[in-house]
Amino acid sequence: MRSLRSILDEDILSLKGATDACLKLGGGVTSFAQLTRVSVSVLSRYADCRNCDPDDREGNFERLIPVDVAVEADRRAGKPLITEEMARQLGYRLEPALASAVPARRITDGDILDMMQEAADVVRELRAARADGRIDSADRKRVRTEIRELQRELEEILVNLAEG
Numbered sequence: 001m002r003s004l005r006s007i008l009d010e011d012i013l014s015l016k017g018a019t020d021a022c023l024k025l026g027g028g029v030t031s032f033a034q035l036t037r038v039s040v041s042v043l044s045r046y047a048d049c050r051n052c053d054p055d056d057r058e059g060n061f062e063r064l065i066p067v068d069v070a071v072e073a074d075r076r077a078g079k080p081l082i083t084e085e086m087a088r089q090l091g092y093r094l095e096p097a098l099a100s101a102v103p104a105r106r107i108t109d110g111d112i113l114d115m116m117q118e119a120a121d122v123v124r125e126l127r128a129a130r131a132d133g134r135i136d137s138a139d140r141k142r143v144r145t146e147i148r149e150l151q152r153e154l155e156e157i158l159v160n161l162a163e164g
Contacts (some may be wrong), residue, residue: 010137011089012061013049017141018085019065019073020047021148026076036072043069049141079152104163111157118150 023029029043036043046065065073070082080094087094125146129139 007089009061010140012064013137013141014085014089014144015064015082016047016049017144018082018148019070020141021145022070022073022077022079022081023047024145025079025081025149025152026073032073032076035076036069038066038069049138079155081148081152104160106163107157107160111153111160115150115153115157118146118153122146122150 023032023043026032029040029047033040033043038046042063043065045060045063046069048060065082070086074080074083084094122143125139125143129135129143135143
């Protein structure tokens with residue numbers, strides 16, 4: 001029998017997607033595991049939904065990243081991706097305490113190419129998700145991950161736009 005929780009299956013998948021994006025942006029699970037209290041295999045389970053069955057409450061589905069490890073992961077990624085997702089689920093939006101923790105710099109061709117690559121990744125994942133005529137939870141997780149990576153690139157360009 002399932003317990004009465006207010007967190008939805010979609011919310012869990014969104015948290016796992018944010019965790020996956022954060023770990024990727026932070027250099028990957030292998031390098032991050034050396035800096036935190038959690039092993040590579042456990043970190044992978046926090047972000048993995050391929051083996052997630054919402055009805056299997058003892059399996060991987062409800063294995064979510066602990067708060068202290070989430071803070072470390074967000075720091076490593078340079079952006080509070082997991083914390084933002086938690087805030088979004090609670091009806092809040094995070095804003096930086098300072099205008100920008102990183103000083104603005106000139107925009108380079110590399111910045112433009114990075115942004116284009118991330119946009120192409122979003123398009124690719126959306127097309128793959130729609131290929132079978134149905135977008136399932138695993139598809140949504142992959143698309144959300146790519147959208148978050150594009151958002152990060154766009155935010156960086158916005159900060160640097162002031163410098164030209």
